[in-house]
Amino acid sequence: MALGHSSQSIFTLLKKYDIKVLRDKAKVERKSNKKLVARLKKMKPKEVDLLVHPLHDEAFEKIDCLECANCCSNISPIITDRDIERLAKYFRIKPADFVEKYLHLDHENDYVFNNTPCPFLGEDNYCSVYDLRPKACAEYPHTDRVKFQQILDLSHKNTSVCPAVVDVFENLKIELGM
Numbered sequence: 001m002a003l004g005h006s007s008q009s010i011f012t013l014l015k016k017y018d019i020k021v022l023r024d025k026a027k028v029e030r031k032s033n034k035k036l037v038a039r040l041k042k043m044k045p046k047e048v049d050l051l052v053h054p055l056h057d058e059a060f061e062k063i064d065c066l067e068c069a070n071c072c073s074n075i076s077p078i079i080t081d082r083d084i085e086r087l088a089k090y091f092r093i094k095p096a097d098f099v100e101k102y103l104h105l106d107h108e109n110d111y112v113f114n115n116t117p118c119p120f121l122g123e124d125n126y127c128s129v130y131d132l133r134p135k136a137c138a139e140y141p142h143t144d145r146v147k148f149q150q151i152l153d154l155s156h157k158n159t160s161v162c163p164a165v166v167d168v169f170e171n172l173k174i175e176l177g178m
Ligand code: SF4
Pocket: 071, 072, 077, 118, 119, 120, 121, 122, 126, 127, 128, 129, 130, 133, 134, 137, 138
């Protein structure tokens, strides 16, 4: 489906990395985003990926994560056992000690960081464990994943955190004539 879209997102006119602006905008766009999600859920998964993946690339041509760091500052990734083992090895401590120092179980029984911002986020917005970072960090905001359709509700939530997801959602609405 190629209905054409504007490369100049309305969102670029806003302070695109400001978390408060993002949260306010997510509230304003709640209805239209819900409508978009409902429309995308009715499409074939492959069709959704073909539409979304180029918009992911386009968003990250405009957005610099080092100027943003909203994800690392405001939400925690899920930390898997493999992440724990890898990071514990790097710090030369036991996995149990890594858990004790940095993690707790959330309401879905997944390990997450104790606090935000993430303990490994530097003041310059660099990640001090970048090459070893949790899988969920490497994959965030997931707008390039196969079967993106499966995470539409999560992505809707991410419009209040990640300017790239906002950009993708806005351009999807334009592409779909919404
Ligand atoms: S581990 Fe690195 S990429 Fe992941 S939340 Fe922390 S600072 Fe961000």
